[in-house]
Amino acid sequence: MFYAILKLSLVSVLFASSRAVLQGCDKTIALEITNIFENGDTAFHYDYCEDINDGRGYTSGIAGFCTGTGDAWLVIQEYHKLTGGADKMSQFDNILAEYALSGNNSTTGLSGYCKVWTKLGTSDAKFKQAQDTIRDNLYFLPSMEYAKQLGLGTSIAHGQLYDAGIQHGVGNGPDGLGGMINGTNARVIADEAGDSGSTLVVNGFKVDEVVWLKKFLSVRANVLNNPQELPNKSGAWAKTQYRIASYQYAIDQREYNWTSSAIVLNNDGTPTTVTCSPSSSASTYSRQNIVHLGLLVIALLNLI
Ligand SMILES: *[C@@H]1O[C@H](CO)[C@@H](O)[C@H](O)[C@H]1NC(C)=O
Numbered sequence: 001m002f003y004a005i006l007k008l009s010l011v012s013v014l015f016a017s018s019r020a021v022l023q024g025c026d027k028t029i030a031l032e033i034t035n036i037f038e039n040g041d042t043a044f045h046y047d048y049c050e051d052i053n054d055g056r057g058y059t060s061g062i063a064g065f066c067t068g069t070g071d072a073w074l075v076i077q078e079y080h081k082l083t084g085g086a087d088k089m090s091q092f093d094n095i096l097a098e099y100a101l102s103g104n105n106s107t108t109g110l111s112g113y114c115k116v117w118t119k120l121g122t123s124d125a126k127f128k129q130a131q132d133t134i135r136d137n138l139y140f141l142p143s144m145e146y147a148k149q150l151g152l153g154t155s156i157a158h159g160q161l162y163d164a165g166i167q168h169g170v171g172n173g174p175d176g177l178g179g180m181i182n183g184t185n186a187r188v189i190a191d192e193a194g195d196s197g198s199t200l201v202v203n204g205f206k207v208d209e210v211v212w213l214k215k216f217l218s219v220r221a222n223v224l225n226n227p228q229e230l231p232n233k234s235g236a237w238a239k240t241q242y243r244i245a246s247y248q249y250a251i252d253q254r255e256y257n258w259t260s261s262a263i264v265l266n267n268d269g270t271p272t273t274v275t276c277s278p279s280s281s282a283s284t285y286s287r288q289n290i291v292h293l294g295l296l297v298i299a300l301l302n303l304i
Pocket residue numbers: 001002003231232233234235236237
């Protein structure tokens with residue numbers, strides 16, 4: 001996940017106390033939509049852990065927290081706060097702290113880390129809570145702070161800023177959420193009406209919120225294809241235009257405020273309804289598939 005070591009303490013200090021505008025069902029829906037983009041389903045994969053060889057050490061949990069970038073260490077420190085200090089993760093503290101500080105992507109000394117992560121992520125409520133807290137502090141709350149500054153009212157615009165923040169980072173650089181908001185605001189050069197029921201004031205002009213959101217999507221789509229910052233020039237972002245298409249579809253369906261559900265696109269472009277109940281996590285998910293396979297076998301046997 002987008003995360004720079006320099007931001008370690010800064011972001012949580014600045015934003016931990018700010019109040020999110022999305023906070024009930026519509027927050028859950030926003031998080032679930034991003035889960036679809038990141039993992040292909042709406043589940044929160046608290047138990048996920050592997051080395052995906054992207055130069056960031058082990059990647060794990062609901063927001064791809066990494067041992068080599070420091071955010072995994074933040075989760076584990078938060079978990080220690082909840083457990084009182086000594087728990088199954090403590091054995092890795094010294095190495096995690098060292099790798100977080102130096103941005104070291106090595107997995108040396110972390111043998112068994114993923115096993116412990118997956119076990120706690122499957123069944124330990126405090127470990128899940130620690131992941132929620134760090135996800136919120138690093139990505140959700142900073143994105144909602146931008147939303148507050150802009151005066152956003154709709155669920156869909158809030159959800160879009162969260163999704164952009166988690167992929168692009170919440171910074172002010174040209175590829176970051178702050179930079180993209182600046183780029184969007186620069187395109188507001190006249191009053192523009194729309195049907196969202198919420199009007200923003202940008203550069204002294206009155207612009208409908210969804211009209212603004214469409215401009216934001218266009219700026220973000222451009223950044224995905226042509227990032228300015230060197231680390232993002234690998235081309236990987238260009239393959240994630242489905243994130244834009246999904247939100248654009250929801251706009252076309254006038255899915256602006258998510259009281260109990262939202263209709264968006266899956267990564268393959270098929271429409272899907274997202275509700276406040278996420279699908280269950282990976283292990284159960286594959287078990288369901290096995291059940292379906294079993295039923296298929298029974299059906300075939302009946303045919304013979
Ligand atoms: C963009 O850059 C950030 C910071 O270096 C990184 O975390 C992120 O994964 C990059 N994205 C891609 C697609 O390379």
